[in-house]
Amino acid sequence: MKKDIYEKIKEYEKIIIHRHVRPDPDALGSQAGLKEIIQQRFPGKKVLLAGEQELSLSFLASMDEISDEDLENALVIVCDTANRERIDDGRFNDGDFLIKIDHHPDVDVYGDISWVETDASSTSEMICSLFEEFEKDGGSMPDEGARLLYAGIVGDTGRFRFSNTTEKTFYYAGELIKHKFSRTALYDEMYETSLPLLRLEGYVLSNLELRPSGAGVVTLTMDKLEEYGVTSKEAAAIVNAFSTLRGLKAWVFFVEESPELIRIRLRSKGPEIHKLAEKYNGGGHPMASGASASSWEETEEFTADLDKICSEFPG
Ligand SMILES: [Mn+2]
Known part of the structure; x- marks a missing residue:
């Protein structure tokens, strides 16, 4: 080849x-x-x-x-x-x-x-x-x-x-x-970071939700990004900010890019998540994938699916 x-x-x-x-x-x-x-x-x-x-x-x-x-x-x-x-x-x-x-x-x-x-x-x-x-x-x-x-x-x-x-x-x-x-x-x-991005990382660490299943969920609305002066693309840099958290199996960042588009960044430390990404108009690797949703209701469905995958994964 x-x-x-x-x-x-x-x-x-x-x-x-x-x-x-x-x-x-x-x-x-x-x-x-x-x-x-x-x-x-x-x-x-x-x-x-x-x-x-x-x-x-x-x-x-x-x-x-x-x-x-x-x-x-x-x-x-x-x-x-x-x-x-x-x-x-x-x-x-x-x-x-x-x-x-x-x-x-x-x-x-x-x-x-x-x-x-x-x-x-x-x-x-x-x-x-x-x-x-x-x-x-x-x-x-x-x-x-x-x-x-x-x-x-x-x-x-x-x-x-x-x-x-x-x-x-x-x-x-x-x-x-x-x-x-x-x-x-x-x-x-x-890897150099800006002060706005560092501050946003502080917000993410303070507001991340760790669910009983071992799924981590972070939500970044357009308002929040604007408040911190960080673009959705820049925010991608902090997707691994809490990957060392004990009990965390897989996690998701919901980043609102427009009222109709919520970008989904998905990471895992164990359960394979690329099939889930494919279900939501995306794809990628078993441990790092991307997808998108068109409403917050859809992100709730996504979180429920992620919960299921994490619950079924041992550990
Ligand atoms: Mn590559």
């Missing part, structure tokens, strides 16, 4: 790399890291990054302007995106050949080649593994590529704490840190 992907990269002169909407460090790290690797080995190829610029992560990478013409006869690679609806820039289908590279459960099979490894910690880790094909053919890892892929791995493993962290993860991370980039600067950029 990796060999086939490498051959396709070799074959095409234009390569457009996509990733999911509302990107996280792994989406951007795998997307831009792959670009760095390709450009190092094939400087003559045109490689472009598709999707909207994510300002909070602009220290990682800048997106490119892509014309419809750019997509003609292009190879399109989509990183870190389980389902087609979540691909940033809907023109992913307008190229000549489509490749999916992802580590989420394969809920939506797409692409002329689909490479999915659900036991990889991150798509960035998969790109490290793909890089071995480049290396065999005379490629080398650029420092900037190493920084980006390292950011992706760190992001998706919660700094190597989550259970998706394997021996392979440490191996590739070990290879990446041989390169010249500042890990300290990268951590500062990734």
Whole structure:
């Protein structure tokens, strides 16, 4: 599979790399890291990054302007995106050949080649593994590529704490840190927090509901976000704020984005929650998923479903 992907990269002169909407460090790290690797080995190829610029992560990478013409006869690679609806820039289908590279459960099979490894910690880790094909053919890892892929791995493993962290993860991370980039600067950029966000975290810790089932529930209304001066997207950074709480099995953040849209961020320390997310227009990993609801009544149903899953889980 990796060999086939490498051959396709070799074959095409234009390569457009996509990733999911509302990107996280792994989406951007795998997307831009792959670009760095390709450009190092094939400087003559045109490689472009598709999707909207994510300002909070602009220290990682800048997106490119892509014309419809750019997509003609292009190879399109989509990183870190389980389902087609979540691909940033809907023109992913307008190229000549489509490749999916992802580590989420394969809920939506797409692409002329689909490479999915659900036991990889991150798509960035998969790109490290793909890089071995480049290396065999005379490629080398650029420092900037190493920084980006390292950011992706760190992001998706919660700094190597989550259970998706394997021996392979440490191996590739070990290879990446041989390169010249500042890990300290990268951590500062990734984890630095603002005073409004810190205050909101205080609110969340004070108001979180721990239910008898072991389910944790946090509700953030638009009014509350406005009061603290934090956007819904920024609030995503504190979703793990109380993950160490004793007795907690899984937890949910209901974040009101508009009167019709309540974003659901779901995390777990044991029970698998991705099927529940799928039931509510979402999806993701067994231990970290996202979904949405259109009313507070629907969030109550969601909480009841989460209670059931937690109650049935031992411990
Ligand atoms: Mn990922």
